[in-house]
Amino acid sequence: MITIKDIADRAGVSYATVSRALNNRSDVSSNTRKLIMDLAVEMGYQPNAIARSLVKRKSMNIALVVPDVSNPFFADITMAVNSAAEKAGYTTMVCNTGWDPQKEQEKLRIMVEQRVDGIILKPTGFFKPEILEAYNVPIIVLWHAGEDDLSYIEVDHEAGSRMAVKHLVDRGYKRIAYIGGQETSPANQIRLLAYQQTLQENGLKADPKLISFGGFSLESGYERFGQMTKLQQPPDAVFCSNDIIALGVLQYAREHEIPVPAKLGIIGFDDINYASLPQINLSTVSQPRDKLGEQALNALIHEMESFPERTRQRILVAPELKVRSTT
Amino acid sequence: MITIKDIADRAGVSYATVSRALNNRSDVSSNTRKLIMDLAVEMGYQPNAIARSLVKRKSMNIALVVPDVSNPFFADITMAVNSAAEKAGYTTMVCNTGWDPQKEQEKLRIMVEQRVDGIILKPTGFFKPEILEAYNVPIIVLWHAGEDDLSYIEVDHEAGSRMAVKHLVDRGYKRIAYIGGQETSPANQIRLLAYQQTLQENGLKADPKLISFGGFSLESGYERFGQMTKLQQPPDAVFCSNDIIALGVLQYAREHEIPVPAKLGIIGFDDINYASLPQINLSTVSQPRDKLGEQALNALIHEMESFPERTRQRILVAPELKVRSTT
């Protein structure tokens, strides 16, 4: 590969001058600059980012560590972060943790070794902030805020749940069920609470029989909704903790000829890509991935600029209600 | 950040010794090794991959350049490449070109600057192999083979098309239409030819009225199939160039109450993630993304090992027929 020394030799100048010219610095005569520029093109010179990073102590790379990029949700986040990073002159390294906390640690370590200038992390599960702080690198966590020194960004689950439930109430549904995720997950708890409060605020009572926790799968939604239909007073609407669960409910309704939305309102959470397919057309609370990604990057840049001081940002991104044909 | 010099100072040895110990080399006494190892952990040492890359002239990074990672197809490929790379000790840098040839060039340039050890590229459109060869970096192209010196890998479009058409024939359909992509695209041409040949081999004639080219969108499939139903002899089955088009056809059939698969067989190509949803359940020719990704990485490693000599690999990955409820 061609180096600045090669160019310097051909140009008959020192390689410091080549560096200056190539970096558009003012203290080079326009003659030498032009000579060097032309030579660089002619010789097919490609700057060595590694060498530059070493001396500048800045790689202009950032890391995005997510559980699974093939998950449409993270894929969208990846796109958003990527394009925002690009605009800011950064290159993104994407890592998959496969929902495995150990692999997450491993990936973070590798990214630190790669000397990325900052990290955006979607943790796989409960995690110890101390570990992240110890890495001593600017970091933004896609997660609910903790009492530690890290910066967080996430969608406003409370507002989203309120939107969904209020919408169902407004549509005239009376027995609104909640089919959630893992009972202990913080996001689930926030959503559940908002669900209960919104019902009460609208003069409806939250029937514990209409609340269910479980897995985030289509089968789980199908199964759990099926159980509820056997109640003496079955639900006439369901707020699901994510779209996959809602898809399971929808599936059950189709198979058992329950007319949607006439006899059953269904609303999901996330707005995954196929929610909007004509065959599905699911009403849902959209997590705006583009905004999440973009704001995460902006927050990271802020964090990087004031590093090693932590900016301790707590950002909530507003969700959007997508009313489609299931409500 | 802690460097090997810091450790050397504390250990009272030269930093070369620290380097040796940290790299598990045999020529270090077990005493000093242990001392250094312990110190490294205690001091929270993280090796600097950038410095190592500079001296080793090998970054242990590879690039994956695709049009759009949020497209489920590329997301799956990304996952597969990623995990294969990881096993081989490489970190992957993923770039999006947004289907823009100019951006593709830009991204490739950036990856060369980053001194990745190799590149896996899914080109956005017709591209000039000379440009890639000029970059002088090991590269694998996800594309049909050209007459140049690059290595290629892709799914066997011909075999896939044959599978699909043969399957429709076996199911008893007689007037099988082809709703393809852009007429000039090579993949489209291969598929079209295989479609025609398979029909002939099975004693059916290919009616030009049943052949259509156009965009890769749901609307396009809906629209083009709608036209065909107005023929004097409309098709009783459709082979679509991708699943999105097939979805459009399916949509049209539902709206016009054409029973599928009784009066209309539909088969797509790609097996995108939602093809298997119970609500869709589309028969399709699956491009095994996991195999594509993994084999691409293996091919790349091969290419890197024999670089600068080009290995000129031409790899076809066998597709799989997924028979679901639309045929």
Next chain:
DNA sequence: CTGAAAGCGCTAACAA
């Protein structure tokens, strides 16, 4: 405006 020289953090000869 340009050159010389130091050094980013590390590996890899070559000596000792």
Next chain:
DNA sequence: TTGTTAGCGCTTTCAG
């Protein structure tokens, strides 16, 4: 077994 030294390719003082 260890230390010394010379770089990897580049940026950045500091002189000139």
